[in-house]
Amino acid sequence: MYMKRIIGLAITSAFVVTSRLAYAQGGVASGLYEIVSGNYTECCGVAGETRFSLPNQSQRFFWLTVDAQTDLATMSFLGQDLRTPFSIVACPTGDQIPFSFDHGFTFSNSLIFQVDPGPPPNGIYWNYSVSNSANSLQINGMLGMAQSQCIDVPTQFSHSNVVAVLVPRPRMSITEFSKEGALLFIQGNAGWTNVVEASTNLDSWTAISTNLMPPTVCPVCPFILFRDAASTNLAHRFYRCFEIP
DSSP states (O other), X not given: OOOOOXXXXXXXXXXXXXXXXXXXXXXXXXXXXXXXXXXXXXXXXXXXXXXXXXXXXXXXXXXXXXXXXXXXEEEEEEOTTSSSBOEEESSTTSOEEEOEEEEEEEETTEEEEEEOOOSTTTOEEEEEEXXXXXXXXXXXXXXXXXXXXXXXXXXXXXXXXXXXEEOOOOEEEEEEXXXXXXXXXXXXXXXXXXXXXXXXXXXXOEEEEEEEOOOOSSTTOOEEEEEEGGGTTOSOOEEEEEEEO
């Protein structure tokens, strides 16, 4: 469910670059989103209500998947490492409760994630909405516990006015194939580290290039050129790339 990398794929034998984005009926795109603003609130233990501004280290990204076949969606709040889902502890000795939700329903221009109180001991429930806002998503909702074993810790956790923008996938193409090897043109996001991997069978992959995308006035315009000299004697050579912040 959790996505730590955004991948592009190129094939030397066919000179093809593939990129797919899934859309819900309302136009909400699957993918990795970066949180740019919003609030996260915990309520109502002994300390009362506590509010945190987003993004922060534990909530910097938002992963959304929309299945066009079933019109169902999943989503997860992710930390800065793109792998760790944000979570809370029901009680000091309780289990981690991740902010990862499935079985979301698609409506016109929005997604709804709703679950009634679950089984004891905590009776967890949530209600979240994800809607389109100009070139971004707006996320609002709350996760709560109908029952709790502890009276001195928060039992309601909410997100309000969270705005997240889609992180563009890196784009890759083969601009030249000669006796010196394939020349790859890779475009990505400024300040992110781009890793190129190669394979001969689409099963085993090996990293062949790692580069920091240079800063530019246009955040999604930086590019690198990479020559793969090892491809000269191969009948088939597959490439993919991913980025990490």
